[in-house]
Amino acid sequence: MSEPELHDRVAVLSGRLGYALAPASDLAPELLQQWNRESANDRFVCVDDEFVYARFFADFGPLNLAQTVRFCREIDERLRDADNGGSTKVGDRETTRSVAHTLVLVSSAHPHKRANAMTLLALYLVMRHGRTPEQAVAPFADLRAPFGFRDAACGICSFFLTALDCARAVHKAMRTGIWSWEAFSVPAYEHLDELHNGDMNWIVPGKILAFSGPQRERVELDGDAQGRQRATLLAPEYAALFRGQLGVRCVVRLNESSTYDRKAFLHAGIKHLDLEFPDGGNPPDEILYKFIRTCERASGAVAVHCTAGLGRTGTMIAAFLIKNLRFTAPEAIAWCRLCRPGSIVGPQQQFLLVKQRELFQLAPSRTADVASRSLAPLTKKQPPLQRIVLRSTTALRGR
Template sequence: MRHLPKRITEVTNQAVQEVITLIPRLYFSVFENKITTDSKLKYIFLYINEHTQYVPFADDFGPIDISSTLKFLEIVKAMHTKFTNSHLFICCLNVDKERLNGAVLAGAYLILYERMELEEVYDLLTGSGGISYISFLDASTDAEAWKMDLKSALSGFVAGFQNQFFSLKNFNFYEHDHYGLVQYGDLNWIIPGKLMAFAKPTETQVIDHYPPNSTTRLAPMFVKFGITAIVQTNEKEYDPLDFTKFGIKHFLLTFEDMTEPSPEYVLQFLKICQEEEIIAVHCKSGLGRTGTLIACYMIWKFKIKAETCIAWLRLARPGSVLTLQAAWLIKMFPLIVCLTKDDIMNNNINKLIMGSPLPTRKSSSPIKSTTISATKGSAIKTLDKPKTRLRKTKVVAGGE
């Protein structure tokens, strides 16, 4: 355990749980009531709920998405660098959800800016048992769904950074934030330059004069992004010609909402990923089936644990992978990771057949991002208003 300087005991005495020293002059702390930054800047308090916000689908509450996280961490880095005589606190109120999100942000800083190992960061945040943490819920109302813990959430930053899914120096905040909005595409890069997730195209009109994310609107956008193929996993609702006439191939791998793909579809998807340069994948919301297939590729290509794949997917596109899909990915990891290129190209389903589907049970549907964008009467507001990000976390006014 890292010892606290005696001169900050006047602050630590007000903490309801342990104050953790992250690095010299930077701490993670939990308070019952907010403490304001003093005029001399001896103590600077950065409350996570004043700089970030997660917009839930159901009972989910995080983790905070990659864009909002990086913006917050840039603030932490700038403050810590500039005010060398100050003690800086990444802090939150004593609420279960805030404690977990706060710990993820604090841990992400150590991983990304201090280059600390995951185990060291996790031990620092949990070793003494001074702060208790719950687990994240997925974006459904399924009480039996896999719950992501603090360590798994932090592992998403490790995998994303090590595999260059994002960069601290040139992360494209505008592209992530703008096109992630429902009214501007509802799409996100999961693996930049390789795999994009998006919600289904729709012709249904919405209010405030925003055009729908129709195939005719998305196709030119995909040409701009260099998309060479689209994989659709929901029921056929549009003419593939809307994309193929632009030279974008279209593949239909349909399976039921909030279920896992068949072994045949896993192999077909991996084969498509082998043969096509840049792929956009969608289901209805671009979350469950979409995220599950993309996770299969991440497991096979990068040898990343299933839990870590899910963590990165939820950082890149909040709400990804739902209900039974997470447990299925964890179960299938040892089979998918061992597939060879020959297995994929020759459709060797025997390599995956051992991983039979999990028992079927009824689960509640999540809030569908696409139905938000496609439902008549859905209120979609302009970019300059804080609540425009209907389905993503955001940095609120004053936290930019």
């Protein structure tokens, strides 16, 4: 029985989970079926076409938190199947195995697919097996380093995120209490992430929400895969959502004040703060520190937007993470992009790298409060925050 032609095979979980690189940039399903039919000890799987990054320009990853959690759940399920012997389906014929076998995740040789596969496995080890970031990337240490992740632009890239940066970001988020496997709801994330549901993502659950800036007029979009019409939300609709279970008590606008009338939020009892600075630019200190103080002193959640809620928004939130939760700049950038892909663009990356030292010299403010807000949904008396969010926003589906 011939062995599959694979490269860079390594053990991720000894005897249970491995990784290997296919010889071509496009891996045919028929080839996987052949390998599974011929192998007595391994079960090969490829998820290159199942977990796909929705790029803006030249960016290609990392995959968002919902996709990452879906991947982890699928690996958990496949490992249980592998431990029990499982079955292999070839055409209409299903073959049952009586002994445990090793699950091998195979990625194509395309550099983007390879980078995402390695990063997903590293995050799986952090999220599901309690590995440190360094332990999580150790299985790939002797392999050719994957492509680094770039920003959502198309020019020359001068800063790249690594799989280790992403693993450190998730590890830091879990250690500081702003994210947990138990509290995260994939349906809630994906619902709020939809443009017609607000294009919103929690960066610090219960504390800081990033969203796309409202406009004076509704923008009609093409229908979704189910043929349902989509349209952007207006400021009053955001205000209604924010006043509900989302718990937003302050909105910070970073773009032009002409985009919408702030009274929509004020009349709903939500504070509104304008901290405008140029699109694609970096905030002056006066604006940056006023934003950080606003988040620190807010009695409820703070919702932040610029035009798309990516560049300026991500930069300001990342600075908060650096000062108050002691994320490094690469960790803060990685976390923002895992929560909200496309965040922090161009020179904003270098700005955070330079600003890190200054922010580290400042004492964290109310860090324990930030953590407690995020951990509170895990108590028995209160359901997970993201599930509350899902229930409170399902009414939008009928609009």
